[in-house]
Structures are given as C-alpha cells and as structure tokens.
Amino acid sequence: MPEGHTSTPFHGWVWLTWMTTILLCVSLTRNPLYLVVVWLCVAIVHAAGGMGELAGGNTPFPFWLSLLVILVGAVFNALTVHVGERIIFVLPGNLPFLSGRVTWEAVVYGATNGIALSVILLAFWVFNRNVAISSFLRMLPRAFHSVAIVASIAITFVPLLQRELEQIQEAQVIRGNDLSGFRNKLALLLPLLISSLEHAFQLAEVMTARGFLKSSELTHAAIWRGAFLGGFGLMLGGWLSRFWGLPGWAANLLFVAALAIFGIVFLVESRQVHFTVYRSTRFRLRDALAMSGPVLLAVFFVFHRFVFGEQLLDYTPYPVLTRPPFKPLVACLLLGILNPFLVTLFQSHDSVS
Amino acid sequence: MIQFHNLSFKYHSHQRWVIRQANFAIPSGSFCLICGSSGSGKSTLLRLMNGLVPHFSGGILEGEIEVEGLNPVQAGPGKMSQKVGFVFQDPETQFLLDCVEDEIAFNLENAAMPAAQIAQRITDTLQALGIAHLRRRKLESLSGGEKQKVAIATVLSLAPTILILDEPTSQLDGQSAEEVLSLIQNLARQRRLTIVMAEHRLDRLLHFTDWLVYLPGHGEPLLAGEPRRILNQMDTVPPMVQLGKWLGYQPLPLSVSEGRQMLCNLGLDKVYNNNRSAQSPLVNADVPMPVLSLENVSVRFGNTQAVSQVNLQLYASQIACLMGVNGAGKTSLLRAILGLVALSEGCIRLLSEDLRGVPTWKRSRLIGYLPQDPNALLYSETVLEELLLTLRNHGYPEDIDKALGLLERLGVSAHAERYPRDLSVGERQRVALGAILITQPLVLLLDEPTRGLDEKAKTNLAQLLRSFAKQGMSILVVTHDVEFMLTLADRLLIMEKGRIIQDGSPLAALRQSNLPPAQLLQLFPDQEFRTLDEVWQTMGEALSRMPDRSDRPASLACHSDGNRLLLQE
Numbered sequence: 001m002p003e004g005h006t007s008t009p010f011h012g013w014v015w016l017t018w019m020t021t022i023l024l025c026v027s028l029t030r031n032p033l034y035l036v037v038v039w040l041c042v043a044i045v046h047a048a049g050g051m052g053e054l055a056g057g058n059t060p061f062p063f064w065l066s067l068l069v070i071l072v073g074a075v076f077n078a079l080t081v082h083v084g085e086r087i088i089f090v091l092p093g094n095l096p097f098l099s100g101r102v103t104w105e106a107v108v109y110g111a112t113n114g115i116a117l118s119v120i121l122l123a124f125w126v127f128n129r130n131v132a133i134s135s136f137l138r139m140l141p142r143a144f145h146s147v148a149i150v151a152s153i154a155i156t157f158v159p160l161l162q163r164e165l166e167q168i169q170e171a172q173v174i175r176g177n178d179l180s181g182f183r184n185k186l187a188l189l190l191p192l193l194i195s196s197l198e199h200a201f202q203l204a205e206v207m208t209a210r211g212f213l214k215s216s217e218l219t220h221a222a223i224w225r226g227a228f229l230g231g232f233g234l235m236l237g238g239w240l241s242r243f244w245g246l247p248g249w250a251a252n253l254l255f256v257a258a259l260a261i262f263g264i265v266f267l268v269e270s271r272q273v274h275f276t277v278y279r280s281t282r283f284r285l286r287d288a289l290a291m292s293g294p295v296l297l298a299v300f301f302v303f304h305r306f307v308f309g310e311q312l313l314d315y316t317p318y319p320v321l322t323r324p325p326f327k328p329l330v331a332c333l334l335l336g337i338l339n340p341f342l343v344t345l346f347q348s349h350d351s352v353s
Numbered sequence: 354m355i356q357f358h359n360l361s362f363k364y365h366s367h368q369r370w371v372i373r374q375a376n377f378a379i380p381s382g383s384f385c386l387i388c389g390s391s392g393s394g395k396s397t398l399l400r401l402m403n404g405l406v407p408h409f410s411g412g413i414l415e416g417e418i419e420v421e422g423l424n425p426v427q428a429g430p431g432k433m434s435q436k437v438g439f440v441f442q443d444p445e446t447q448f449l450l451d452c453v454e455d456e457i458a459f460n461l462e463n464a465a466m467p468a469a470q471i472a473q474r475i476t477d478t479l480q481a482l483g484i485a486h487l488r489r490r491k492l493e494s495l496s497g498g499e500k501q502k503v504a505i506a507t508v509l510s511l512a513p514t515i516l517i518l519d520e521p522t523s524q525l526d527g528q529s530a531e532e533v534l535s536l537i538q539n540l541a542r543q544r545r546l547t548i549v550m551a552e553h554r555l556d557r558l559l560h561f562t563d564w565l566v567y568l569p570g571h572g573e574p575l576l577a578g579e580p581r582r583i584l585n586q587m588d589t590v591p592p593m594v595q596l597g598k599w600l601g602y603q604p605l606p607l608s609v610s611e612g613r614q615m616l617c618n619l620g621l622d623k624v625y626n627n628n629r630s631a632q633s634p635l636v637n638a639d640v641p642m643p644v645l646s647l648e649n650v651s652v653r654f655g656n657t658q659a660v661s662q663v664n665l666q667l668y669a670s671q672i673a674c675l676m677g678v679n680g681a682g683k684t685s686l687l688r689a690i691l692g693l694v695a696l697s698e699g700c701i702r703l704l705s706e707d708l709r710g711v712p713t714w715k716r717s718r719l720i721g722y723l724p725q726d727p728n729a730l731l732y733s734e735t736v737l738e739e740l741l742l743t744l745r746n747h748g749y750p751e752d753i754d755k756a757l758g759l760l761e762r763l764g765v766s767a768h769a770e771r772y773p774r775d776l777s778v779g780e781r782q783r784v785a786l787g788a789i790l791i792t793q794p795l796v797l798l799l800d801e802p803t804r805g806l807d808e809k810a811k812t813n814l815a816q817l818l819r820s821f822a823k824q825g826m827s828i829l830v831v832t833h834d835v836e837f838m839l840t841l842a843d844r845l846l847i848m849e850k851g852r853i854i855q856d857g858s859p860l861a862a863l864r865q866s867n868l869p870p871a872q873l874l875q876l877f878p879d880q881e882f883r884t885l886d887e888v889w890q891t892m893g894e895a896l897s898r899m900p901d902r903s904d905r906p907a908s909l910a911c912h913s914d915g916n917r918l919l920l921q922e
Contacts, residue, residue: 134455152449154480159493160445170693175788178714178747191732196772202446208409209441210460210508211434274465278458278472287517 010340011287012135015127018340021294021301022123025334026116028301031315032108033326034334035115039066041337042122048341049129061125069121070114077110078102085320105317112317128155138277143224143269149212153203157196164195227265234258290343293336300333355379355402355515355547360416362397362406369572371397377577379549379564381514384541386558386580387551389568390589390807391777395551398568398575398601399519403437404430421514432522438508440518442805444500444525453479453487453495453503457510464511465667474578478510482536487855496679498529499913502536516540516549523778523805524726528679528833529870534558550755553807556591556872559584560608581605589808591834592885593872599889614821616876624880624888624895642704643671644827645690646722649699652682652689652851659685661851662699667796672818674838674859676868677848683831684725687798690829691722703795718747721794725801727785731773734763739773739788748790756791763787764815779810783817790821799830803837815841835863835871839883859883 025038046061078088079097079099084105091099135153140148168191169179177184238254304312357375364371371394379385387395400406404425404787407414418425421436441447450456454475479485484502492500501521508516518537522530534557541548541561552558559565565580567587576583581604583595593612597605600619606612616622643666652660660682667673675683688694690701692713701708703719724730734738740756760766763783768776773784782802789795797818803811811834818841822828832838837857838845845862847855855862860881863870873882882888 132452132455133450134452134459137450149449165607167724167726167729168732171724171732172746173693174691174714174717175730175743176714176717176722176792178712194732198774199446202441202443205405205409206441206447207449209403209405209434209439211431212463233441275462276465276468276471278462278468279455280468 009344010130010290011281011283012131012139013283014287014288014291015131016139016335017291017298019123019127021298022119022337024298024301026119028305028314029315030109030112030116031313032112032115032322033324034330035112035119037331037334038337039115039119039122041335042119042126044338045341046122046126048344049126061122061255066118066122069118070111073113073114073117074107077113078106080105081109083318092304105319105321108317108321134279135281138280141266141270142273142275144267145273145275157199160199161192161196164199165192168192168195176300224269225263231258231265234261247324284345286347290340293339293342297333297336333346354381354419354421355549356419358417358419360401360414360418362401362412362414364410364412366638371572372401372568373572373574375575375577377566377575379547381519381547381826382545383547383563384558384561385547385549385564385566386555386562387549387566387568388555388587389575390570390809391779391805393568393570394575396519398566399439399549399551401425402465402515402517403433403439404428405439434513435511436513437515437517438511438513440501440504440508440516440521442520442523444497444504447507448492448500449502451491451493453490453492454504456492457507460507460511474510474512478506482506482509482540496529497525497826498532501525501529501533505533505536505540513546515547515549518548518552520551520553520805522552522554522774525804526703530554530833531557541627553805555808556593559591559594560611562607580607581651591808593876595885596876596888600892609872612872612876621892621895624877624891643667644704645829646702647690647699648702650686650689650696650701651698652685652694653697654685654694658851659694660689662853663851663853665846665853665856667827667829669795669825669827670822671843672822672830673844673846674842675829675831675837675846675848676833676838676866681848682851684800685851687800687829687831688721690796690798691720692716714746717789717794718792719795721789721792721797722804723782723786723789723797725804726776726784730785730788731781734772735770736760736776736784736787737769738771738786740791743788743791749792756787759787759791760784762820764813777810778805779807779813782810783807786817795825795827797826797828799832801831801833803832803834811837812840835869836873839863839871854875 022038022042026035029035043061043063079091079102082100082103084103086104088104088107090101093099133155136155136214137148137152137178150262165188168188172179172184172187172193177186177187179185234254235258238251238258241251241254312325312327312330356378360375361370362372363369365576372389375398387398389395392706400410401414401418402420402425406412407427409427414426420433423433423436428589447759448456450459457475458471459477460472466474475488476485479488482502482505484499484506487495487499487503487541490499492503495503505516505518505521521537522533534552534554537548537550538558538561540546550558559580562580563649564577565583566575566577567583568575576586584590584605585598590598593606593609597615600615600621602615602619613622645665645667647663647665650660650663650665651658663686676687677683685694689696692708692711696709703716708716731739733742737753737756737760740759741751741753743819744751744756757769760769763786765776765780765783765787768780768784773781776784799818800812806814815837818828818830828837830841842859845855845857845859846853847862847866847868853864857865860874860883863874873885874889877888880891882891
C-alpha cells in the first residue's frame with residue numbers, strides 16, 4: 001500500500017470490543033502475571049502494525065514510557081504506602097507520607113498498577129492507530145452526532161498540538177533558552193496555551209463557516225439537556241426513596257420512568273439529527289473471527305467475577321508477598337487479545353500461498 | 354451577485370472603521386480580487402459576505418449587504434454556508450478528519466446527501482480540481498499546497514455559487530502557492546462561479562481579474578471597479594503595471610504579453626542594459642576569511658539524504674539567497690547550520706571555530722535564525738518584552754535602550770507596548786527579527802521571509818536586510834520569491850536533491866536553472882534587469898539619447914519631475 005494511504009483491515013467494532021475487553025481485564029485483575037501476558041499480547045498486536053500486518057502501525061509506541069510508568073508506580077507506592085512485612089529499609093524522621101518502612105509488598109503492588117496503566121496506554125495507542133476518526137464517528141448513534149464531532153476535533157487536535165509543541169521548543173532554543181531545567185521548560189506552557197486557543201478559535205470559525213452551528217440543532221440540544229436532567233432527577237429520586245422508607249416498587253417505578261425518558265429522548269433526538277453515512281463498512285467473517293477472542297475473554301472475566309467470586313483472578317501482595325497464582329486456562333483465554341493479529345497473519349499467508 | 358450599500362463596519366475593540374462606506378457590487382460569475390496592505394480589512398470584508406462578521410466576531414455595522422438575495426447579517430453563517438464557500442488562510446486548521454475522501458464526505462453527510470450521490474460528488478469535485486489521485490491519502494501526508502486544494506475541494510463539494518478565498522497562499526511556500534493559484538485560475542476559467550479572493554500576488558492574477566477591490570487601510574474608503582481603473586489609483590502595484598504607469602501608457606499592461614506589446618508600441622523594446630556587469634562580488638576581497646564555512650556537510654533522515662556534501666563559504670556583508678524546489682534540502686541546511694538537526698558528515702565553522710558540540714542555544718547568540726512562521730517566536734506580552742527575553746535567555750543585561758533602538762530601526766518602535774500577535778504579518782515578522790537580532794549575530798539565516806507579506810512589506814524587508822549587511826552581517830535567505838531574490842541578493846545558490854548545483858551571481862545562476870523567471874526577465878529576456886529602477890534608469894537614458902522626439906512611434910515627452918513620461922495623444 002502506498003505511503004500515506006488509509007486502510008481499514010477490521011471493522012471499527014472489532015477494535016472497540018478489543019479495547020473494551022482490555023479495559024475490563026485491567027480493571028478486574030491485579031495479578032501481575034496475567035497483566036504481563038495482556039501487556040505482551042497488546043505489544044505484539046502493536047508490533048504487527050509496525051510490520052505492516054495491520055493498518056497504521058507506522059508510529060511506534062515509546063516503550064520506554066511503559067518502563068517509566070511501571071517504575072514511577074513502584075517507587076511512588078513504596079514511598080507512600082507503608083504496609084507489608086518484607087521490609088527493604090525504613091525512612092526515618094517525621095516526613096509526611098514518606099517516613100516509615102518501605103516494603104517489597106508495596107513495591108510489587110505499585111509496579112502492578114504501573115503495568116495496568118501501561119497496558120491502557122498501549123491499547124489506546126493501538127486503537128487510535130487502527131480506527132480512522134471517520135469510522136469512530138460513524139459507529140456512534142445519531143443522537144450523539146454533535147458529541148462525536150467534538151470528539152473528532154479533540155482527536156485531530158492532538159497531532160496539531162504535538163507539532164505546535166515541537167515548533168515552540170525550537171523557537172525557545174533559537175532564542176537562547178537551553179530548556180535544561182524545569183523552570184526553563186515551563187516557558188513552553190504559555191505559548192502552547194496561546195496557540196491552542198488560537199487554533200480552537202480558528203477551528204470554531206471554520207466549523208461555523210461550514211454551517212455546523214445551526215439554530216435547530218441548538219434547540220434540540222436544549223431539549224436534550226432538559227430531558228436528561230429530568231431523567232437524572234427521577235433516578236436520584238428512586239435512589240433517595242430508599243432512605244425515605246418508600247416501598248421498593250416505588251423506587252423501581254421511578255427508575256423505569258427515568259429509563260423511559262432517556263429512551264424517548266434518544267429516539268426523538270436520533271430522528272431529528274439528519275445526516276447520511278457515506279461509507280458504511282460491512283461486517284465480515286474475518287471481523288467476527290478477530291472479535292471472537294476478545295468477546296470470549298470478556299464473557300469469561302465477567303462471568304467469573306460475578307458468578308464464582310474473586311479467587312481465580314484476584315491477587316494482592318499484602319500483607320505478605322506471595323507468588324501470584326497462574327492458571328494456564330486464564331492465560332490461554334488472555335491470548336484471545338491476539339486475535340486481530342492472528343487473523344491478519346493467517347489471511348496474509350493464505351493470500352501468499 | 355454581491356452588493357454593498359453604504360456599508361461600514363468596526364470591531365468593538367477598535368476606534369476606527371475597518372470598512373467605511375463600501376458601495377459596490379460584484380457581478381455573478383466574475384473573478385474579484387481584493388487587495389490592500391496587511392491589516393487593511395481584507396479578511397473583514399470577506400467575512401461580511403458569509404456572515405462570520407459580525408456573527409462570530411461582534412462589532413458595529415451600518416448600511417446593508419446582500420449576497421445572492423440574502424442578507425448575511427440576518428441569515429447568519431449557517432444559512433449562508435449553503436451559498437457561500439469559504440477557504441481560510443491556514444490549511445492546517447481547516448480539517449476535522451484524517452483522510453481526504455472522508456473530509457469531503459463529512460460535509461455532504463451533514464447535508465444528508467444519499468451515499469451514492471456523495472460518491473459521485475466527491476469524484477466530480479476531485480477531478481475538476483485535478484486532485485483525484487489524493488482521494489485516499491491521509492491529510493497529514495499532504496504538502497501545504499495539496500492541503501489547500503483539498504480545503505477548496507471540501508468547500509466546492511457543497512456546490513456553492515460563491516467561492517471566497519482569504520489569502521489562501523499566505524501560509525504556503527512559493528511552489529505550493531503557485532500550484533494553488535494555477536488551480537484558482539483554472540476554476541475561474543472553467544466554472545461559472547463567483548470567486549472573491551484576497552491575495553498579495555497581484556501579478557499572477559490581474560490578467561484574468563474582472564473586478565478589483567482595493568482597501569487603502571487606515572479607515573480610508575475602499576476603491577472598487579474595473580482593474581485598470583483601480584490600479585491607476587493604487588500606490589503599490591506589480592512591476593509590469595508600475596512600468597506602464599511610469600510610461601503613462603494606457604491601457605495599463607496586466608500580463609507579460611501586454612507588457613511586451615506596450616514596449617513595442619512605445620519603441621522601447623530594444624533598450625539595452627548598460628549596467629549589467631554591476632554585480633556584487635561573490636567573495637569579499639576586504640575580508641578574505643569567510644564568516645560561515647560549511648565543509649562537506651551532509652544530513653540524513655533515516656533513508657533520506659536531505660543534504661549531501663555541501664560546501665559553502667559565506668562572507669561578511671554578503672547576502673546570499675538559496676532557492677530550489679520543495680524538498681531540495683534548503684530548510685534542512687539552515688537547520689543544520691543552527692544545530693537543530695545533526696550532521697551525518699562534514700563540519701560547520703563560524704569564523705575559525707568548529708561548531709561541533711556547540712548546542713543550538715549557544716549558536717543562536719552568533720547565528721540568528723528566523724523560521725518560516727514568525728508567530729512561533731512570539732509569546733511575550735509586549736513587543737519590547739520579546740527582545741528583553743532573548744537577552745535574559747543569553748544571560749545578557751536587560752538593555753532597554755538597546756532594545757528600543759533596534760525596534761526603532763525595524764520600524765516598530767510605536768508598537769513597543771503592544772501585544773505582538775495583534776500586529777500585522779509584516780510587523781510581526783519585524784518583531785521576530787528583532788527578537789533574534791538583539792544579540793547582534795554575525796550571521797542571519799531566514800527561511801521564506803516573504804511568506805504572507807505584501808509588496809510594501811517585502812520592499813521594507815529588503816531595505817532592512819541590506820542595511821544589516823552593510824554593517825558586516827552575513828545573510829543567507831531561503832526563498833521561492835524570484836523578484837525578492839533579484840532585489841536583494843549578491844549571490845544565488847540553487848539546491849537540488851540535497852546538493853548545491855548552482856552558485857554564482859543571481860542572474861547568471863537563475864538563467865542556468867529551471868526556476869520560473871521574474872516578470873521583468875520575461876519582459877526583457879535578453880537583458881539583465883534585476884529591478885524596476887534599473888529598467889527605468891536605462892529607459893531614461895535611452896530616451897534622452899533619442900535625437901528627434903517627433904520620430905518616436907508613440908509621442909513621448911520627458912517629464913521634469915522624476916523622469917516621469919507622459920503619453921501625448
């Protein structure tokens with residue numbers, strides 16, 4: 001494929017499911033061994049992009065960032081959480097938050113959180129590189145069209161700001177600022193803020209000139225907001241009714257009424273937003289195959305957490321550091337994250353043969 | 354049809370009317386060019402036509418405006434967008450999505466057009482603009498010129514009856530600007546579209562302009578009408594028109610062919626330039642040692658050889674211009690000199706000192722660098738503070754008198770307490786220049802300094818640079834602007850594929866290159882006129898040598914004040 005051309009090997013829903021499953025895994029387990037497996041799977045999918053197996057892998061993820069996040073997580077937790085029995089050393093004195101024993105348990109827990117955060121960063125990076133903004137916009141329901149446009153603006157702003165920051169850094173250096181210390185680096189913030197605001201203003205002008213700010217949409221937005229507030233009011237009433245001693249059916253009635261309002265507003269709003277979809281991507285068999293692994297994993301994690309409890313996935317190094325459990329079945333299911341890579345790999349082999 | 358009825362407008366923050374008593378009409382299907390110096394109100398006038406002003410900006414408006422039967426002030430920009438397409442200056446900030454096809458489709462999707470129709474509309478628009486090959490390209494991979502063409506395509510896809518372009522080439526380099534201007538010329542010829550465009554490069558557009566609007570600025574009423582009539586009343590006009598005005602020739606020539614015809618009719622087509630050898634030396638004999646010396650300099654980005662084995666010596670008081678097509682390595686060379694990119698080979702010496710290992714911030718004391726966008730350098734609260742900040746960065750004492758003196762010399766001392774980003778493009782550039790010159794560098798590097806400047810600002814910049822060179826500064830200017838180069842340079846370097854392929858006197862090097870010739874060189878192909886003043890001087894001499902004035906093909910008489918000639922009917 002020629003350089004600079006777009007490609008969409010998988011349907012947007014595949015990547016959305018993939019991303020959601022990873023977030024689910026990260027939020028439901030703190031077992032460092034499983035998290036490392038997840039991190040490796042995501043890294044392989046990302047690297048596959050770099051090898052040309054998947055779209056958009058041309059900008060490599062800065063892997064040093066993962067190490068930094070893990071390191072910062074471990075050090076921060078070790079210095080601020082003085083729990084655990086395997087003591088490394090004791091910080092003397094009365095330093096607020098810092099003084100006390102520094103334990104291996106706290107180091108491991110902090111590093112585990114760091115791995116989880118690193119997985120999220122890496123997964124978002126892969127998602128961003130593989131899902132075109134237009135696909136993202138088209139995945140969202142009509143009622144959220146204006147929200148989608150705002151999201152797309154935010155996404156397009158990121159590379160723009162990155163370029164702006166590079167320009168400002170350069171401008172500072174050619175005016176004699178060596179940017180060595182923290183104070184010198186602060187000089188980048190104000191110009192970045194000024195140019196961001198200027199860009200925002202220009203973009204708003206462009207959007208207005210293109211006719212995106214129409215009075216009818218504004219009216220709908222007001223109705224939308226009003227109805228939403230009403231719905232939330234009913235929900236809040238339902239929740240508070242328990243404290244007032246009202247019967248359970250009354251609370252449930254309020255909840256159902258709130259949901260009904262949300263549903264009606266959603267439908268009405270969807271009908272009033274007029275736009276067409278130019279390129280609706282077909283959901284193919286390969287999309288289903290790529291999606292199957294993450295879906296199976298998500299179902300397993302949710303099922304286990306809410307049906308069988310927490311034994312299989314949970315781990316905590318406190319109060320005494322022990323070896324985290326490692327079930328091969330869970331590890332095999334985690335490999336489902338690799339599905340987009342595997343499907344592309346087998347397909348490219350088929351096409352070559 | 355666009356009609357202004359005694360329209361005046363001013364912003365709330367301004368005391369003076371930006372537009373005063375505009376009373377004119379632009380006929381449907383015509384090409385209207387709007388000109389005037391930076392800050393004269395061109396953008397405001399354009400934004401009045403689609404309602405962005407006053408809806409977006411606020412302000413006080415008197416009189417009326419009517420665009421295709423609608424009043425933009427009442428209708429608002431949302432409704433006007435169905436009739437008026439608007440292309441902005443900066444192509445970078447006009448896009449929402451990441452792919453060309455999706456960007457164009459986005460507008461049409463929002464107009465609820467059926468998918469099949471969208472596909473056809475995209476194909477038609479891209480083909481009409483000659484950019485069908487960009488359809489599936491990512492926007493970030495496009496050049497500035499290509500991005501601006503896509504911005505035009507995005508607007509045209511909605512089939513407006515009026516296309517407004519606000520200095521669409523001001524943020525582009527010379528080559529990209531040429532591409533966009535050619536595209537607009539084709540559009541004007543092929544489509545029955547009313548095109549209203551604000552632009553500084555009048556020489557490229559005048560010959561197919563139906564209607565010219567000139568904003569003198571400073572709150573003076575604008576002039577609008579047939580181009581030749583308005584040009585007669587304007588101070589700053591392209592060289593060809595200026596020559597016609599000096600010769601008192603009517604109708605004024607608007608293109609090179611009309612210019613040749615004028616010279617032929619006046620019997621001046623055979624004038625000979627006697628001063629052609631008066632070129633500045635390539636090597637300054639008084640100072641044998643070069644100030645800046647590049648020895649086998651190469652720069653590599655991954656697999657791309659951006660600069661290859663460049664040898665260059667720059668002497669004190671010398672102004673060298675560096676030209677070449679996009680991607681030739683010009684900007685990379687400047688950045689390498691300053692240490693912003695690493696050398697893969699070779700070395701750079703300032704006087705006799707090897708700059709290897711010297712960081713950019715230290716180099717910048719003695720090597721000033723003005724990047725393409727001067728805005729990037731401006732972020733202090735006042736103009737004066739910009740200069741003092743540079744002094745502080747370099748550890749020099751804050752010498753306010755010195756800073757004010759430099760601002761005076763740059764012609765912006767009146768704005769010392771103003772916010773720099775509120776100034777016009779030319780003024781901002783001079784402030785940025787002040788911010789790098791306050792350390793009195795030995796060498797000055799400028800990257801595309803004429804981008805977005807009007808003729809007057811360009812002339813001022815050339816004068817300023819010459820005055821700095823006279824004081825011993827070595828100046829290296831990257832530019833695509835041939836006219837500017839000819840008025841400024843002692844020496845011309847031409848780069849191609851990372852190498853310097855020509856190095857010599859400007860006219861000689863230009864003749865041996867593939868670069869587009871300046872208007873004067875097209876008008877006098879066998880002569881070596883660099884500026885209009887040279888032409889005028891030679892013509893004056895030629896006319897004074899003519900024995901019998903009555904023998905001349907057209908009756909000319911020398912005018913006593915300033916060699917002005919009058920055509921006697």
